[in-house]
Amino acid sequence: MSILVDQNTRLIIQGISGNEGQFHGGQMIAYGTNVVGGVVPGRGGETCLDRPVFNTVLEAREATQANASVVYVPAAFAADAALEAIDAGLALVVIITEGIPTLDMMTVYWEARHRGSAELAAGGTVVIGPNCPGAISPGKAKVGIMPGHIHRPGRIGVISRSGTLTYEIVNELTVNGLGQSTCIGIGGDPIVGTSFVDALERFATDDETDAVVLIGEIGGTDEEAAADYIKSSFRKPVVGFIAGLTAPPGKRMGHAGAIISGGKGTAAEKIAALESAGIPVAQRPDQIAGLVREALK
Amino acid sequence: MKIHECQAKTILGHFGVPTPKGHVARTADEAEKVAADLTLPVAIKAQVHVGGRGKAGGIRLARRLDEVAPLARAILGMNIKGSVVRQVLVESGVDIRQEIYVGLIIDRASKHVVLMVSAAGGVEIEEVAAQTPEKILKVALKRHLGLTDYVARRAAYFLGLPPTATRSFVTIARGLYRAFVELDGSLAEINPLVVTGNGELIACDAKMNFDDNALGRHCEVAEMRDESEEEPLETDARHHKVSYVKLDGRIGCIVNGAGLAMATMDVVKHFGGAPANFLDIGGGAKAEQVVEALRIITADPNVNTILFNIFGGIVRCDRVAEGILLAQKKLDLKIPIVIRLSGTNEEIAREMLKDAGLIAMPTMSDACKKAVEMSQQ
Numbered sequence: 015m016s017i018l019v020d021q022n023t024r025l026i027i028q029g030i031s032g033n034e035g036q037f038h039g040g041q042m043i044a045y046g047t048n049v050v051g052g053v054v055p056g057r058g059g060e061t062c063l064d065r066p067v068f069n070t071v072l073e074a075r076e077a078t079q080a081n082a083s084v085v086y087v088p089a090a091f092a093a094d095a096a097l098e099a100i101d102a103g104l105a106l107v108v109i110i111t112e113g114i115p116t117l118d119m120m121t122v123y124w125e126a127r128h129r130g131s132a133e134l135a136a137g138g139t140v141v142i143g144p145n146c147p148g149a150i151s152p153g154k155a156k157v158g159i160m161p162g163h164i165h166r167p168g169r170i171g172v173i174s175r176s177g178t179l180t181y182e183i184v185n186e187l188t189v190n191g192l193g194q195s196t197c198i199g200i201g202g203d204p205i206v207g208t209s210f211v212d213a214l215e216r217f218a219t220d221d222e223t224d225a226v227v228l229i230g231e232i233g234g235t236d237e238e239a240a241a242d243y244i245k246s247s248f249r250k251p252v253v254g255f256i257a258g259l260t261a262p263p264g265k266r267m268g269h270a271g272a273i274i275s276g277g278k279g280t281a282a283e284k285i286a287a288l289e290s291a292g293i294p295v296a297q298r299p300d301q302i303a304g305l306v307r308e309a310l311k
Numbered sequence: 312m313k314i315h316e317c318q319a320k321t322i323l324g325h326f327g328v329p330t331p332k333g334h335v336a337r338t339a340d341e342a343e344k345v346a347a348d349l350t351l352p353v354a355i356k357a358q359v360h361v362g363g364r365g366k367a368g369g370i371r372l373a374r375r376l377d378e379v380a381p382l383a384r385a386i387l388g389m390n391i392k393g394s395v396v397r398q399v400l401v402e403s404g405v406d407i408r409q410e411i412y413v414g415l416i417i418d419r420a421s422k423h424v425v426l427m428v429s430a431a432g433g434v435e436i437e438e439v440a441a442q443t444p445e446k447i448l449k450v451a452l453k454r455h456l457g458l459t460d461y462v463a464r465r466a467a468y469f470l471g472l473p474p475t476a477t478r479s480f481v482t483i484a485r486g487l488y489r490a491f492v493e494l495d496g497s498l499a500e501i502n503p504l505v506v507t508g509n510g511e512l513i514a515c516d517a518k519m520n521f522d523d524n525a526l527g528r529h530c531e532v533a534e535m536r537d538e539s540e541e542e543p544l545e546t547d548a549r550h551h552k553v554s555y556v557k558l559d560g561r562i563g564c565i566v567n568g569a570g571l572a573m574a575t576m577d578v579v580k581h582f583g584g585a586p587a588n589f590l591d592i593g594g595g596a597k598a599e600q601v602v603e604a605l606r607i608i609t610a611d612p613n614v615n616t617i618l619f620n621i622f623g624g625i626v627r628c629d630r631v632a633e634g635i636l637l638a639q640k641k642l643d644l645k646i647p648i649v650i651r652l653s654g655t656n657e658e659i660a661r662e663m664l665k666d667a668g669l670i671a672m673p674t675m676s677d678a679c680k681k682a683v684e685m686s687q688q
Contacts, residue, residue, distance in 0.1 A: 090527065115495050115525035116417055123422050124454045161623075161654070176570020178622045182675060185622070185653070202569060204419045231570055234419040257573035260558070260580045261589070268554040268569025268591040270524060271419070276437050281577075298578050300676050 016151035016196045017171070017216040017223070018106060018140065019047075019082070023155045026074045026104075027052045028095045029086035030062045034110070038086065038159050039063045045156040050078035053095075071095075071102040082106040084148065084157050089113035092144065096122045100139045108157050109143035109207070116270070119144060119205045126207060141207025145269065147177040147199035158199065160184075168193015170306060171217040173210055174229035175202050175236075175269070179257060183229060183299050190303035195223040202269030204233070210240035214248055225251040225310055227302060228293075230284055232258030233272045237284040245291035251309035253302055254288040254295040256281045312521045314535045315358040317400045319517040322494065322532075326486035328501070329479075330514045333402020342383035345401040346376055352404040353379060357386050359394035360540045362435065367391045372404060394540060405515055410503030411470050412436055412447075413484060415491045417498075423451035424491065426458060426484070428466045432503035458488035473510045483512055494532055495525030544607055551603045553592060560585025561686045563608035563646075565601070566620045567592050575620045578676060584683030587614045601634025606642060616647055618682040620675055623654015632660035636667050647685050651678035 025042070029035040030052025040063055043049050051066045051074050058069030068074035071083065083099040085092055085107065092111035099107045100122070107126070126139040142149055148158015153167035160177075164185045170192050174180040180199055187194060196217075200208050210228060217223045226248075230237035237256065244252055259281040261267050263274040274280050285295050294309065296302045314322075320330040332349055335358065336342035346353045357369030364370050369391050373379045379401070389396045410433035418425040429447045431439045439446055448469040450462050463481040472480055483504065491499045498520040505515045526533040538546050548555035554569065558576075562584050566572035569591045576586035588608060592600045608614055621631050631652060638644065650671045652660050661671045672678035 089524065113524045115528075116497065116522050117424075117492060117495055117525070120417075120422055120424075120454055174570070176568060178566075178568025179570030179574050182571055182574070182622045204417065205422055229570070231573060236419075239420065255574075257570050257577060260576040260586055261573060262556070262558060265556045265589075266523075267556060267573050267589050272569060272573070297581055298676055299574055300674065 016154060017220050018142070018151070018196060018198065019149045019157045020151050020154040021048070023082050023106070023157065024048055024050045024078065024080045025082045025084060025155075025157060026050060026071065026078065026080040027086065028071065028083055028099065030054060030065070030067060031057055032086055035086040036063065041162065042156050045162040047155045047157060050080050053083075071098045071104070075102045075104065080104065082157065083108070085109045085111055087111060093118035093122050096141065097125055100126050100141075104139060106140045106142070107207070108146070108148045109141065109201075110146065110148060110159055111143075112145040114144045114203070116204055119203060123205055123207055142198060143201040143206060145203045146201035146206070147180060149196060149198045151196045152194050160197070160199070164188055165197065166193035168195065169222060169224040170194050171220070171223040171226040172197035172229070173213045173226065174199050175231050175271070176229060176257065179299070180229060183227065183255065183302055186300055186303050187227070187306070190307075192303055192306055195220060202231070202271050204271040210236050211243045214240060214243060217250065218248055223250065225253070225306055227306060228252055228254045228288075230254065230256045231269070231272050232261050232267065232274050232281050232284075233269070233279045235279065238287040241287040241291040241293065244293060251306075252293045253305040253309055254285075254293050255299060255302055256284045256288070256295065312523055312526060312532075312536055313360045313540070314519055314521070314532075315360070315398075315537065316356065316517055317358055317398075318535045319519040320514065322490055322519060323486065323501070323514060323517055326490040328483050328486045328514050329512065330517070331402040331405055333400055335398050335400050336383065337387075337398050339380040339384040339387065342399055342401050343376065343380045346373065346379040349401070349403045351376065354402055354404050355379065355382050355386060356400045356402070357389060357391060357396040358398045358400055359391050359396055360537070361392040361394050364391060369396060397539060405505050405513055406508040407505050408508050409506040411506065412439070412500070412502045413487060413504050414500040414502065415487060415496065415498070418451065421451050423454070424488075426450045426452055426462065426466060426488070428470055430470050436500070436502065452488070457492065458485055460485070472506065475510045476506060476512050479512050483514070490519070494529050495522040496520065497522045544610055547610075548590075548607050551607070553590065553600065553604055553607060555607055556589040557611065558586055558588055559613065560587045561613055561615045562682050563587045563590075563611065563614040563617045564620070565590050565592060565604045565608060565617065567622065567626060571620065571622055575618070575675065575679065578679040579618065579683060582680045582683045584679070584686055587611055598630055598634035598637055601631055602638040602641060605635075605638040605644070609642060609644065609646060614646060616649065616682050616686040618678060619648065619650040619652070620678060621652045621654070623652065623657065627655050628652040628660035629656040629663060632663040635669070636663065639667065649678050649682040649685060651675055
């Protein structure tokens with residue numbers, strides 16, 4: 015089954031004509047993702063990557079029955095693009111863009127929860143990201159910027175706040191014969207549409223996922239919330255990794271959300287929270303595959 | 312981005328928050344001139360980004376005009392937790408009856424802007440939160456409603472303000488909120504907001520931090536950046552769009568991606584080494600960026616080994632190798648380099664490096680271990 019993206023995903027690319035949109039659009043199509051069109055205001059009627067381009071998401075949806083969108087629009091316009099996709103009633107919006115102002119993202123977050131389309135379940139539109147690599151269900155669909163070839167179809171779910179660190183770990187899993195059901199990059203910003211807990215809830219009911227790798231980092235308390243949730247209600251094995259043990263307090267470590275503030279959000283606290291929930295936490299990325307094998311026994 | 316107290320007060324003044332009369336001074340003479348126009352006593356306050364100025368002796372009260380210059384002289388040039396005082400704010404003293412705290416933060420867990428108030432003002436709110444959390448009222452503000460009058464009134468009643476001050480508290484709280492959302496704040500605090508002897512409210516200290524991602528649409532805020540408060544290499548890196556944080560170890564790390572960069576530092580530490588920095592060259596990882604990154608890293612005299620960890624995926628490893636070779640020529644590097652490259656065109660990159668006498672390690676752990684060994688030689 016996998017989660018969030020699969021063969022039934024009918025994807026439009028917002029910003030399909032830009033450098034990022036064209037390059038990654040081509041990569042997604044080559045991977046086999048069903049890209050049904052693109053949206054670029056003012057370029058409606060043209061084609062890009064052999065797909066029709068529309069002025070608005072609503073037009074694109076009506077013409078193509080799209081149910082998901084991926085946003086490669088520059089930061090200043092990306093929140094508006096996401097709001098447009100939510101308003102058009104798409105079930106899933108994946109925001110790749112880095113650098114969206116936090117208050118704009120807060121608006122997107124609440125709009126996605128409250129509005130969404132009438133046809134959707136009460137949860138509204140699912141937003142993934144921003145500042146993320148996207149989501150991939152290997153062999154089915156890739157929505158984002160991750161390198162497809164390092165993934166293999168399999169039964170491990172991956173949830174991560176990072177991009178290249180996720181590739182590193184997914185590659186380790188693949189090399190060690192552990193394929194993946196779905197890998198989700200939830201994003202490195204302070205406010206993201208899908209939290210660890212949101213993603214875990216989906217993996218909990220996915221009969222193609224046997225275990226989950228959770229890759230966190232300093233900043234916020236999302237990993238602690240995940241530890242609580244796993245302890246109380248998640249019945250599949252989880253293996254963790256937390257980046258940023260050597261990060262100094264008060265400094266932003268690349269990601270807007272990766273900052274220890276007021277002494278809170280340290281890697282040590284997160285590791286302790288996961289361990290107290292019975293989750294093994296790797297000290298190095300190359301230990302994760304081994305821990306997953308152990309946990310599956 | 313952080314700004315100084317005097318800048319935060321200027322901003323809040325525009326949003327209807329009353330602040331004491333005063334002005335900034337860069338010399339003792341200037342401080343005395345500013346004080347001459349104010350009613351005594353006057354407060355002389357060090358303008359630095361770090362907290363704890365009062366305890367460090369960076370805030371003094373002058374009761375007579377002839378005390379101002381000597382006190383300002385003592386504060387200017389003072390080193391407070393690594394920040395050198397380059398300017399002081401000289402402002403009229405205030406008759407303090409009560410000190411309260413008013414703040415706005417972005418609560419990542421609830422995804423709301425949260426209003427926090429406490430009658431225990433004048434001390435750090437983290438301290439109050441740890442010791443007497445019942446003295447703090449927190450209200451999550453709905454995104455589409457903002458800070459409504461009724462919420463501000465509820466806060467005023469919680470604080471037990473004199474009835475005459477309730478209305479001006481509402482004005483101040485709403486002004487603080489408007490400044491926060493209109494300028495994309497990430498933190499805004501008035502601490503203390505003083506209730507004066509005659510029941511008026513005045514913001515005696517103010518702090519505002521801003522969302523770096525939104526500075527592009529607030530030039531007037533972006534111009535308030537004080538680069539003298541920053542680590543010079545970090546400023547240099549920011550100008551070249553390289554994400555860099557200086558640490559005090561010996562292994563200079565160059566990595567693509569923030570999460571992998573943090574993990575690389577951690578693995579270096581795991582093998583007994585000490586990272587000299589965090590550095591993310593970003594997704595593109597083009598040759599010129601690699602040169603810039605190497606220039607910044609090697610400007611840190613502590614660095615005795617350089618560690619590259621590039622997980623390409625889509626990034627072309629040959630381009631990164633090209634950058635390393637280009638930088639070697641341009642910068643006349645004498646420091647040993649340990650390289651791990653993985654991804655598109657990995658084999659071509661390995662050959663390029665081999666021809667130049669450099670070896671690419673196969674895995675992240677191997678590369679980190681090797682870098683630690685070389686750094687300790």
